[in-house]
Amino acid sequence: MTIETRPRLRRRDGRLPQRAVADLTAALAARFGAKFTTAEAVRLQHGHTLTWIDNAPPDAVVFAETREDVVDAVRICAAHDAPIVPFGAGTSLEGHVNALYGGVSIDCSRMNHVLAVHGEDLDCVVEPGVTRKALNDYLRDTGLFFPVDPGADASIGGMAATRASGTNAVRYGTMKDSVLSLGVVTADGSFLRTASRAKKSAAGYDLTRLFVGSEGTLGIIVEITLRLAGVPEAIAGGHCPFASVRAACDATIETIQSGLPVARIELLDALQVKACNAYSKLGLPETPMLFVEFHGSEESVAEQARRFGEIAAGHGGGPFAWARQAEARSKLWQARHDAYWAATGLRPGARPFATDVCVPISRLADCVEETQRDIVERGLIAPIVGHVGDGNFHVSPLVDMNDASEIERAERFADRLARRAIAMDGTCTGEHGIGQKKIAFLEVEREPEALDLMRRVKLAFDPQNLFNPGKIFRQP
Amino acid sequence: MTIETRPRLRRRDGRLPQRAVADLTAALAARFGAKFTTAEAVRLQHGHTLTWIDNAPPDAVVFAETREDVVDAVRICAAHDAPIVPFGAGTSLEGHVNALYGGVSIDCSRMNHVLAVHGEDLDCVVEPGVTRKALNDYLRDTGLFFPVDPGADASIGGMAATRASGTNAVRYGTMKDSVLSLGVVTADGSFLRTASRAKKSAAGYDLTRLFVGSEGTLGIIVEITLRLAGVPEAIAGGHCPFASVRAACDATIETIQSGLPVARIELLDALQVKACNAYSKLGLPETPMLFVEFHGSEESVAEQARRFGEIAAGHGGGPFAWARQAEARSKLWQARHDAYWAATGLRPGARPFATDVCVPISRLADCVEETQRDIVERGLIAPIVGHVGDGNFHVSPLVDMNDASEIERAERFADRLARRAIAMDGTCTGEHGIGQKKIAFLEVEREPEALDLMRRVKLAFDPQNLFNPGKIFRQP
Numbered sequence: 022m023t024i025e026t027r028p029r030l031r032r033r034d035g036r037l038p039q040r041a042v043a044d045l046t047a048a049l050a051a052r053f054g055a056k057f058t059t060a061e062a063v064r065l066q067h068g069h070t071l072t073w074i075d076n077a078p079p080d081a082v083v084f085a086e087t088r089e090d091v092v093d094a095v096r097i098c099a100a101h102d103a104p105i106v107p108f109g110a111g112t113s114l115e116g117h118v119n120a121l122y123g124g125v126s127i128d129c130s131r132m133n134h135v136l137a138v139h140g141e142d143l144d145c146v147v148e149p150g151v152t153r154k155a156l157n158d159y160l161r162d163t164g165l166f167f168p169v170d171p172g173a174d175a176s177i178g179g180m181a182a183t184r185a186s187g188t189n190a191v192r193y194g195t196m197k198d199s200v201l202s203l204g205v206v207t208a209d210g211s212f213l214r215t216a217s218r219a220k221k222s223a224a225g226y227d228l229t230r231l232f233v234g235s236e237g238t239l240g241i242i243v244e245i246t247l248r249l250a251g252v253p254e255a256i257a258g259g260h261c262p263f264a265s266v267r268a269a270c271d272a273t274i275e276t277i278q279s280g281l282p283v284a285r286i287e288l289l290d291a292l293q294v295k296a297c298n299a300y301s302k303l304g305l306p307e308t309p310m311l312f313v314e315f316h317g318s319e320e321s322v323a324e325q326a327r328r329f330g331e332i333a334a335g336h337g338g339g340p341f342a343w344a345r346q347a348e349a350r351s352k353l354w355q356a357r358h359d360a361y362w363a364a365t366g367l368r369p370g371a372r373p374f375a376t377d378v379c380v381p382i383s384r385l386a387d388c389v390e391e392t393q394r395d396i397v398e399r400g401l402i403a404p405i406v407g408h409v410g411d412g413n414f415h416v417s418p419l420v421d422m423n424d425a426s427e428i429e430r431a432e433r434f435a436d437r438l439a440r441r442a443i444a445m446d447g448t449c450t451g452e453h454g455i456g457q458k459k460i461a462f463l464e465v466e467r468e469p470e471a472l473d474l475m476r477r478v479k480l481a482f483d484p485q486n487l488f489n490p491g492k493i494f495r496q497p
Numbered sequence: 498m499t500i501e502t503r504p505r506l507r508r509r510d511g512r513l514p515q516r517a518v519a520d521l522t523a524a525l526a527a528r529f530g531a532k533f534t535t536a537e538a539v540r541l542q543h544g545h546t547l548t549w550i551d552n553a554p555p556d557a558v559v560f561a562e563t564r565e566d567v568v569d570a571v572r573i574c575a576a577h578d579a580p581i582v583p584f585g586a587g588t589s590l591e592g593h594v595n596a597l598y599g600g601v602s603i604d605c606s607r608m609n610h611v612l613a614v615h616g617e618d619l620d621c622v623v624e625p626g627v628t629r630k631a632l633n634d635y636l637r638d639t640g641l642f643f644p645v646d647p648g649a650d651a652s653i654g655g656m657a658a659t660r661a662s663g664t665n666a667v668r669y670g671t672m673k674d675s676v677l678s679l680g681v682v683t684a685d686g687s688f689l690r691t692a693s694r695a696k697k698s699a700a701g702y703d704l705t706r707l708f709v710g711s712e713g714t715l716g717i718i719v720e721i722t723l724r725l726a727g728v729p730e731a732i733a734g735g736h737c738p739f740a741s742v743r744a745a746c747d748a749t750i751e752t753i754q755s756g757l758p759v760a761r762i763e764l765l766d767a768l769q770v771k772a773c774n775a776y777s778k779l780g781l782p783e784t785p786m787l788f789v790e791f792h793g794s795e796e797s798v799a800e801q802a803r804r805f806g807e808i809a810a811g812h813g814g815g816p817f818a819w820a821r822q823a824e825a826r827s828k829l830w831q832a833r834h835d836a837y838w839a840a841t842g843l844r845p846g847a848r849p850f851a852t853d854v855c856v857p858i859s860r861l862a863d864c865v866e867e868t869q870r871d872i873v874e875r876g877l878i879a880p881i882v883g884h885v886g887d888g889n890f891h892v893s894p895l896v897d898m899n900d901a902s903e904i905e906r907a908e909r910f911a912d913r914l915a916r917r918a919i920a921m922d923g924t925c926t927g928e929h930g931i932g933q934k935k936i937a938f939l940e941v942e943r944e945p946e947a948l949d950l951m952r953r954v955k956l957a958f959d960p961q962n963l964f965n966p967g968k969i970f971r972q973p
Contacts, residue, residue, distance in 0.1 A: 141750055141859035184699045195697050197706070198674065213946035219855040220887045221671050222924035223660045223710055224931055225939050225969055226951045230673070230706035234699055251756040274617055280727040282758075321797060379695040383617035411696045448698035455700055463701050470689035475702045477957035482950060493701055 109176030115456025149178020184234030191410030204244030259343025379451025585652030591932025625654020660710030667886030680720030735819025776839030855927025
């Protein structure tokens with residue numbers, strides 16, 4: 022799928038000519054002073070830095086501190102036909118922050134204020150640079166928390182832009198469900214809110230969900246109204262070993278189907294458990310494992326744990342070791358969140374080739390098993406960890422970045438994985454997004470007619486192709 | 498907000514000239530034979546028939562039986578520049594099925610097959626004419642049910658198109674949350690699916706949510722993949738009287754905030770209780786009342802009922818009479834679903850001027866109280882009933898349709914109600930939709946810039962303005 026740039030100033034390769042960049046940076050420097058830089062170190066920090074994907078720095082960085090800063094930056098970029106790449110915390114995994122055609126990174130990390138907390142309504146309004154941990158620290162005394170937890174301490178703006186989810190999504194939903202309304206700056210420098218603060222509405226098109234997951238290609242998110250959840254009276258959690266990935270998946274399916282309101286249910290394959298043992302000193306048996314957590318009243322978490330233990334035993338799993346104590350649970354979940362870093366420890370010097378897919382839960386065991394066979398056959402080192410209650414899992418082959426053939430092998434593996442998930446009526450990405458490397462898979466996943474509708478939305482909202490060119494859509 | 502028609506054949510008033518209608522009906526008759534009619538009685542049934550809104554019949558009706566029928570009907574209409582109005586069960590309350598500019602009603606009620614039930618995945622695939630009751634009958638032996646319940650036995654296609662919700666939404670969400678994917682026929686007669694069957698995805702724009710709530714203005718929904726829920730092990734429910742609407746609202750807020758997973762929590766004001774007593778022989782005290790329902794295990798519903806009773810008592814409410822027996826519960830909920838018809842009994846010969854709004858729950862008591870004062874001051878008879886867990890409520894002034902001044906009074910009342918809700922950061926409609934009569938309120942609720950984005954989507958998807966002209970957007 023192709024988006025045609027209106028080539029006002031950009032060259033055929035999508036970049037501005039040197040002289041136009043100079044004009045642009047002069048205009049931005051005049052408006053933003055110390056909030057603007059072209060320093061190479063800063064530019065490199067604003068390209069992708071987290072995985073195997075190459076760093077593509079912007080020509081310049083604006084540190085926006087207010088909505089007006091964003092509006093002015095967008096207007097200056099529009100006048101100079103400069104690509105705009107929104108930046109939050111830089112924790113995305115699919116190269117979203119890379120400036121593939123140069124232009125300006127608009128860094129929103131200084132827009133980090135919680136604007137309002139409405140305790141009775143269970144919602145809050147935040148600026149995009151607030152991170153999820155900062156928000157939960159802020160909420161500590163309110164009895165409320167923000168449940169979406171992708172692991173990394175991502176910015177709320179970035180999480181909305183990429184439709185993030187994570188471990189709690191099985192119970193609390195994803196950013197699609199958590200965002201009540203967005204304030205956005207569009208391509209002509211307008212500001213608008215997508216919805217009211219009402220918990221539901223049937224008033225017109227769902228612009229909120231259109232911007233959630235648009236990966237910075239339709240506008241810049243400068244304000245987010247979020248649903249919050251009440252801190253549960255009690256939390257219990259633990260780990261449960263299984264003889265096989267299939268048995269763990271079957272236990273997960275039965276758990277979900279029985280209506281047990283599990284708050285987290287995470288699969289680690291034997292290799293990932295081994296990695297976590299080494300990295301986080303867990304001492305777990307190195308066999309497929311479910312990490313689970315229950316939220317509720319004291320009685321209900323105990324009942325949930327009891328019922329889960331029975332279900333696991335029915336699939337040959339166990340013993341299910343669980344606890345209410347915060348320390349025991351924290352150690353487990355910190356290890357889960359560090360799984361990505363633990364994986365890198367399996368092969369020092371290599372980088373994780375992170376990818377994710379999501380399938381209907383009935384196909385999860387098939388998909389994971391086929392993927393494991395593929396890993397073995399190709400001689401890859403690639404631990405698997407997943408939000409299996411949603412049918413979503415991650416695979417991260419560890420790749421020697423100095424070996425082009427290894428990179429190619431990992432790319433071919435990721436290609437087969439995406440196509441496998443799509444063939445099972447799943448998706449090439451459950452939570453990481455399309456970014457720059459999954460465009461071809463999106464083209465496999467959806468019909469040309471559906472891609473055409475997406476392209477029409479993009480053209481209708483951003484005819485000049487200012488916002489994050491090279492993401493979601495193929496460029497000319 | 499204005500959508501400009503490309504006036505290929507339609508006259509300045511938006512209708513086709515007589516001769517073009519004759520050409521159109523000849524083409525449709527040739528393709529559809531007995532599945533096509535211009536009989537007046539049938540045409541009148543396909544305009545709005547349910548409330549005070551005037552009936553506006555189409556020029557012709559096509560009874561589509563397959564996706565191919567819909568594709569061909571759309572192509573013939575496009576070739577003849579004829580407006581297209583999708584029709585499901587005709588239960589919408591905002592005139593969505595009215596053919597304001599004539600054209601063709603595409604009736605999907607015969608597309609009433611359940612195409613698949615995926616028990617392990619808790620989802621199903623249905624044609625748009627399947628009604629929610631028919632679906633739940635079909636699911637009876639699966640242990641699963643479809644929870645969205647707007648009261649009327651609406652079609653699933655219509656429910657998706659209007660972003661329907663209802664009594665269970667507080668626990669199970671609205672159609673926004675229940676639809677996993679849609680199959681749609683677009684303005685050029687293409688068919689596409691908006692998403693895979695994966696429970697979550699980060700792959701491209703959320704076309705699913707863009708079509709949910711688009712009120713037939715972007716395309717015709719011909720297939721719906723729906724999330725299902727497990728039938729709870731136990732259900733308990735009952736009613737609880739309060740001294741005031743405010744006390745009932747405050748009890749609701751505390752219930753929601755405490756994390757009690759209430760499945761239904763409905764407010765009836767004293768007048769609505771009186772109406773239900775008369776219509777459904779309930780014998781309840783005629784005072785503000787909450788109807789509540791709990792889903793869970795035997796222990797958990799008992800615990801929820803106990804906790805709710807305590808909360809209600811804390812606000813002077815009670816006694817909370819509840820039961821597990823299906824008969825007692827059914828009588829109550831049948832009465833709740835018949836509230837609309839019960840209301841009409843308060844003033845024989847009058848018609849209900851149905852409207853709904855939704856506000857942040859912290860403003861619910863204010864909004865309901867101000868509305869009650871307005872009702873009293875204006876001498877209206879207007880019962881109030883609401884899905885108060887979501888901050889959503891309905892008011893239906895009973896109007897003598899032969900008295901123009903009464904209709905105008907009701908319109909002014911609805912105008913004040915919508916503006917009141919919007920001023921409280923709420924919405925002019927929580928679940929009925931914009932349809933033909935709330936366009937002006939949508940223009941108050943959202944900034945011109947947001948309306949402009951909606952208009953851009955409409956123009957990008959339906960440049961010829963074929964689909965449901967006169968709904969959501971003002972016409973030239």
